[in-house]
Amino acid sequence: MAEITVTANMREIEGGFQPTMPILSVRQVEKAFGGRDSITRALAGVSFDVAPGEFVAIMGPSGSGKTTLLNCVATIDKVTSGQILVDGHDITQMGRRQLAKFRRDELGFIFQDFNLLDTLTGFENIALGLTIKRVSPALIPRKVEDIAATLGVKDVLRKYPYQMSGGQKQRIAAARAMVSDPKLILADEPTGALDSRSSAVMLEMLEVLNENLGATIMMVTHDSFAASFSNRVLFLRDGLVFNEIRRGTMSREQFFARIMEVIGFLGGEAEHAA
Amino acid sequence: MLLKLAVRNIRRSVRDYLIYFVTLLFGVALFYTFNSIESQQVLFDMEETASANVFEVTQYVMNMFSGVIACVLGFLVLYSNRFLIRRRKREFGTYEVLGMMPSQVARIMLYETLIVGVASLVLGLLLGVLLSQGLSFVTGAMFGTTIKNYQFVFSSEAFMLTLICFVIIFAVLAVFNTVSVGRYRLITLLQAESQNEKAPVRNQWACLVVFIVSIAVLAFAYQQLIESGMVMLDDPRFLRATVAMLVGSLLFFWSLAGFVIALLTRLRGVYLRGLRPFTVRQIASKVNTAFVSLWAVCVLLFFSITTFSVGMGLVEVFVGDAQKANPYSATASSNIWSVDLQKGKASRAMELDERAQTLKEMQPALYEDGVAHDWSMAQKLQQAAPELWEQTIGSYGQVNNYEVPGLSMGSIVDRVDDPEWQKSIRENDTIAVAIEQNVQVISLEEFNTAREMQGQQPVAIGADECALVNNMAITQSLTEGVARSGAVLNVSGADLTVRPEIYDTQLYDSAMLSTAFVIVVPDEVVANMKAAGAIPNTSSLNMMYADNGLTDAENDVQLARIVAAAQPVGSGATGDRSAAADIRYGSTYWPVNSVYTAHEMITQSFGLRMMITYLALYIGLVFLLSTAAILAVQQMSETVDSQNRYRMLWRLGCDARMINRSLLAQVLVYFLAPLGLAVCHSACAIWVLSNVMFDAWGVPVLAPILMASVFTSVIYGAYLLITYFASRSVLKPILRSA
Numbered sequence A: 001m002a003e004i005t006v007t008a009n010m011r012e013i014e015g016g017f018q019p020t021m022p023i024l025s026v027r028q029v030e031k032a033f034g035g036r037d038s039i040t041r042a043l044a045g046v047s048f049d050v051a052p053g054e055f056v057a058i059m060g061p062s063g064s065g066k067t068t069l070l071n072c073v074a075t076i077d078k079v080t081s082g083q084i085l086v087d088g089h090d091i092t093q094m095g096r097r098q099l100a101k102f103r104r105d106e107l108g109f110i111f112q113d114f115n116l117l118d119t120l121t122g123f124e125n126i127a128l129g130l131t132i133k134r135v136s137p138a139l140i141p142r143k144v145e146d147i148a149a150t151l152g153v154k155d156v157l158r159k160y161p162y163q164m165s166g167g168q169k170q171r172i173a174a175a176r177a178m179v180s181d182p183k184l185i186l187a188d189e190p191t192g193a194l195d196s197r198s199s200a201v202m203l204e205m206l207e208v209l210n211e212n213l214g215a216t217i218m219m220v221t222h223d224s225f226a227a228s229f230s231n232r233v234l235f236l237r238d239g240l241v242f243n244e245i246r247r248g249t250m251s252r253e254q255f256f257a258r259i260m261e262v263i264g265f266l267g268g269e270a271e272h273a274a
Numbered sequence B: 001m002l003l004k005l006a007v008r009n010i011r012r013s014v015r016d017y018l019i020y021f022v023t024l025l026f027g028v029a030l031f032y033t034f035n036s037i038e039s040q041q042v043l044f045d046m047e048e049t050a051s052a053n054v055f056e057v058t059q060y061v062m063n064m065f066s067g068v069i070a071c072v073l074g075f076l077v078l079y080s081n082r083f084l085i086r087r088r089k090r091e092f093g094t095y096e097v098l099g100m101m102p103s104q105v106a107r108i109m110l111y112e113t114l115i116v117g118v119a120s121l122v123l124g125l126l127l128g129v130l131l132s133q134g135l136s137f138v139t140g141a142m143f144g145t146t147i148k149n150y151q152f153v154f155s156s157e158a159f160m161l162t163l164i165c166f167v168i169i170f171a172v173l174a175v176f177n178t179v180s181v182g183r184y185r186l187i188t189l190l191q192a193e194s195q196n197e198k199a200p201v202r203n204q205w206a207c208l209v210v211f212i213v214s215i216a217v218l219a220f221a222y223q224q225l226i227e228s229g230m231v232m233l234d235d236p237r238f239l240r241a242t243v244a245m246l247v248g249s250l251l252f253f254w255s256l257a258g259f260v261i262a263l264l265t266r267l268r269g270v271y272l273r274g275l276r277p278f279t280v281r282q283i284a285s286k287v288n289t290a291f292v293s294l295w296a297v298c299v300l301l302f303f304s305i306t307t308f309s310v311g312m313g314l315v316e317v318f319v320g321d322a323q324k325a326n327p328y329s330a331t332a333s334s335n336i337w338s339v340d341l342q343k344g345k346a347s348r349a350m351e352l353d354e355r356a357q358t359l360k361e362m363q364p365a366l367y368e369d370g371v372a373h374d375w376s377m378a379q380k381l382q383q384a385a386p387e388l389w390e391q392t393i394g395s396y397g398q399v400n401n402y403e404v405p406g407l408s409m410g411s412i413v414d415r416v417d418d419p420e421w422q423k424s425i426r427e428n429d430t431i432a433v434a435i436e437q438n439v440q441v442i443s444l445e446e447f448n449t450a451r452e453m454q455g456q457q458p459v460a461i462g463a464d465e466c467a468l469v470n471n472m473a474i475t476q477s478l479t480e481g482v483a484r485s486g487a488v489l490n491v492s493g494a495d496l497t498v499r500p501e502i503y504d505t506q507l508y509d510s511a512m513l514s515t516a517f518v519i520v521v522p523d524e525v526v527a528n529m530k531a532a533g534a535i536p537n538t539s540s541l542n543m544m545y546a547d548n549g550l551t552d553a554e555n556d557v558q559l560a561r562i563v564a565a566a567q568p569v570g571s572g573a574t575g576d577r578s579a580a581a582d583i584r585y586g587s588t589y590w591p592v593n594s595v596y597t598a599h600e601m602i603t604q605s606f607g608l609r610m611m612i613t614y615l616a617l618y619i620g621l622v623f624l625l626s627t628a629a630i631l632a633v634q635q636m637s638e639t640v641d642s643q644n645r646y647r648m649l650w651r652l653g654c655d656a657r658m659i660n661r662s663l664l665a666q667v668l669v670y671f672l673a674p675l676g677l678a679v680c681h682s683a684c685a686i687w688v689l690s691n692v693m694f695d696a697w698g699v700p701v702l703a704p705i706l707m708a709s710v711f712t713s714v715i716y717g718a719y720l721l722i723t724y725f726a727s728r729s730v731l732k733p734i735l736r737s738a
């Protein structure tokens, strides 16, 4: 099983990426929740790098710290210790206003829970991603309609979230994350509420963003099919990066099979442990 | 243990308690202040009962209103308290999860209520005591005096009343809290923070239509109001205006948000900037759910602004000129040609001796008496009590009004060559009543005596001239027109040219400036009229008290004794009048049937002014306080309920500044929308009233309007800022990173 455990220093030899400076570098990040009596170590020293233009999927059992990791990168949560470098800047040391600006200008999010503002229509929810960046109002309707068309939610733009299906909400949220062409897109279960067809559309969309627009994507998912769209899959368990596999030159189907294989192995091991 | 927890809770959520605390504080302070007015009288020279009465009556009226005010304040306290419970449902839930009994949780709440209540009661009473000191200086200013022997005033009655009233309110509150906290199910307590019910979204087209309809209805209301002139409150147009205003305002708030959204979403250049879409939607959803409260607030504000401004304006109408209207120490008047005698007689005399003949027939004794004294009231009074007269009266002068047969006001108006002016005079309802009456003249000599008594320069007119005297706003335009025209008036055979000047001399003491179009003629003209058998229609004996070391009030008593000596009750000699039975002396047609003294009139007007002013202040301030507190509580609840939305914005990269600006915009719009509409309504009502009433009485309404706006800005401003800062602090933990 040696070939499955790929360490960071082997990456340059094996991977198809240029040895450029990583856009995202997570170093020894720990995150503990709770007070004096009961401490949960959600992250127990996670380290990895993401190169510019990479599409990384993060998998792992429920409670393994995936959302926590994503939130730390998104600067929504503060790390307990360790560093997170984005473009060489340590975001764990930034001031509040700098962080807000960073999120606004560099990041696009798709959250696992409450994604949309319930008082705003679909159009306004998507447009908000642009207005808070002070994009010229004249450009906004066009951009919003284009992205909504791509994600197949053009006909719900006038609806309010409570009038939308779960999948439509998810896609509107994705549209908002993508509409401002962010450097780094963070997605927590973006296909969680979608049927297979919509999932495929969403994932292809992410793939297009990644390949054509050079967006770096970090996506948390339970779904091996979704993970197979990525370049690399990180496996998290008990707050640690447990394993990592790369797509390299594999086709998507081959990569999918590979992921399934690893999951099977992890599942088996888990059973052994239990 | 529970007490400690309560103290800690209050300290932790000081800002949440702020609105509740401030409302209670102001409420207690106002309540004490306006119930302590009576105790102010120790500051003023109150050696006689008339002025002490002023304070008693004012206090009585204040106490009557205090019942209503107490209910309003009680409601407010319960209302703000509801917000506190709502905000802390989750916390209570946690306590119960930790194993506390619901009764213990209710006890914590009770302690908290008590601590905050006692604190605000104590501080409020302190503030009230301070305020009432300030108010006594206002009273002094109204009185036209300064306080010489200032002393600290504390009213134990007001103190007790305030204490009792608020203890009752707290008791009700405690019961209410215990019941409501005990009644919550644990699960609802814990779920309190999960999203609120979905905001109603209204059809844009419906909103557009309803909005236009509401504007039309309001325009109709304004038009009806302007037409009705607000003279008669049972005018159907006034009723229609009221109903239309209420309905129009309700429709306005129902459709406002929808309309604004329909408009803004089409103006994308304005709408799609920064957090604007969020801010606008946030306000819209709040306005849509709370449109009934906004409506009620608007109506209350309208009433309080209007009653305040109009009330203060009315004070000016009634008492504004009290000093100017009472230039003499006292005036004794005699309606020789009185209402009783007019029964069945022509209202216009056609012959010079017509009045004399009637009087001779009906009251021969009186007629003889009058002729014997040549109608000199002073002579008659002086004879009756020569020593008292000598001691009391320093100087005097009588003004006799003679009716000019055949010379009516209308006929003079016809003689003026100015059709537009004539039309405006004819259309004036107040003047129309008197326009066919004969005019009255006084002699130049008497006029100049009256002027001298009040320090005015004497007037000279030629033998074939006459001059006009007027100081009433209602008849000002009439007088000006006649004076301008230089018309020639035939006064009992003498052709007199009207001089262009108008004199504003007050010819007798009265409640208000009351010289209405009086003509001053040369002495010979009057002498000729008398020679032809004319008697005065009315006479006024103006007196200035001698410098005898007595106070005005004491001199008033002396004067009353002089008058009583001249016409003792039941003397019958000069004919008793049943209508005057309640007057201190047996009043007759002559020599005296009423006495006005400057001291009495000014004291009365002061009392009226104090009562109306304080009532307007009390009610106006409490209403303002209530509406501001209601808006503040609603806006705070909205922020608390929207925490998840702000968390979302924060995640998307909105920093504290953007969010705070949105918050400020929301608070501003929410406070200013009902105020704006109320100000429009009030402006219309005040404009109508000032056109119809205040202009007629020559009273400027600017001062009360300014005062109303100062109070509104201060109270509203205070609540607006508190709401803004408290809302900010609600969001602070969210913006400080999760």
Ligand SMILES: Nc1ncnc2c1ncn2[C@@H]1O[C@H](COP(=O)(O)OP(=O)(O)OP(=O)(O)O)[C@@H](O)[C@H]1O
Pocket (backbone or CB within 6 Å): A033, A034, A040, A041, A042, A060, A061, A062, A063, A064, A065, A066, A067, A068, A069
């Ligand atoms: N705010 C919090 N306070 C305390 N513990 C937390 C908090 N958020 C997460 N945790 C704990 O941290 C651990 C990791 O949670 P996380 O949400 O990252 O899991 P996840 O991998 O996203 O799971 P899932 O796949 O179910 O979404 C869990 O044990 C969770 O209970």
Ligand SMILES: [Mg+2]
Pocket (backbone or CB within 6 Å): A066, A067, A068, A112, A188
């Ligand atoms: Mg998760």
